[in-house]
Amino acid sequence: MIFYGSKGVHLHSEQVSGVKCSHCEQTSTHTVSIYGKYAYVYWIPFFPLGKKGVSECNHCKITLEPKEMSESLKLAYQNVNVNAKTPIWYWSGLGIIAVIIGVLAFSSAQHDKDAITYIDKPLVGDIYEFKPNDYYSLLKVASVDQDSVYVISNDYETERQSDLNDLDKASNFTSKPYGISKEDLKEYFKSKKILDVNRD
Numbered sequence: 616m617i618f619y620g621s622k623g624v625h626l627h628s629e630q631v632s633g634v635k636c637s638h639c640e641q642t643s644t645h646t647v648s649i650y651g652k653y654a655y656v657y658w659i660p661f662f663p664l665g666k667k668g669v670s671e672c673n674h675c676k677i678t679l680e681p682k683e684m685s686e687s688l689k690l691a692y693q694n695v696n697v698n699a700k701t702p703i704w705y706w707s708g709l710g711i712i713a714v715i716i717g718v719l720a721f722s723s724a725q726h727d728k729d730a731i732t733y734i735d736k737p738l739v740g741d742i743y744e745f746k747p748n749d750y751y752s753l754l755k756v757a758s759v760d761q762d763s764v765y766v767i768s769n770d771y772e773t774e775r776q777s778d779l780n781d782l783d784k785a786s787n788f789t790s791k792p793y794g795i796s797k798e799d800l801k802e803y804f805k806s807k808k809i810l811d812v813n814r815d
């Protein structure tokens with residue numbers, strides 16, 4: 616099965632009159648056709664690969680590529696070529712990728728912004744992704760007062776941050792709460808002892 620390749624599609628044709636055919640020597644009408652090529656992956660056009668065109672003498676039917684055209688025919692051909700716009704959907708694949716990257720970047724930036732807000736204004740139930748040294752664990756906010764947050768350590772730790780989700784169960788927070796000053800909390804976040812804040 617072929618997943619990628621290139622494909623040419625007819626874009627535009629125009630009748631060009633008053634040009635002498637270099638083959639049959641008649642001043643006849645020529646049909647100039649422009650084809651757009653694009654690269655595709657699966658069935659999705661990814662990006663344009665330029666345009667190609669031919670002329671056909673309506674009298675003797677000879678078809679000519681640009682390099683075979685007489686100067687006057689080539690000039691007419693170039694005018695037609697300008698009118699043949701590359702359709703925007705030739706960029707579909709790159710467009711989709713750009714949109715996905717944009718959405719991911721935006722939601723990641725939004726998440727970072729949220730975490731800063733959550734550290735500034737802690738709420739009961741916030742979960743901190745905590746990395747005091749080589750391991751990862753969670754802290755759950757049990758209460759908040761004027762100057763401090765009181766957190767419960769998770770009973771488990773992991774070697775990978777991505778495994779922290781598995782620890783986030785109410786039954787894993789059994790120890791007694793201890794206080795962290797709000798100043799220290801900000802410091803922990805700055806120094807990446809607290810890596811992230813999750814709030815439902």
Ligand SMILES: [Zn+2]
Pocket residue numbers: 636637638639640641643672673674675676677
């Ligand atoms: Zn001809």
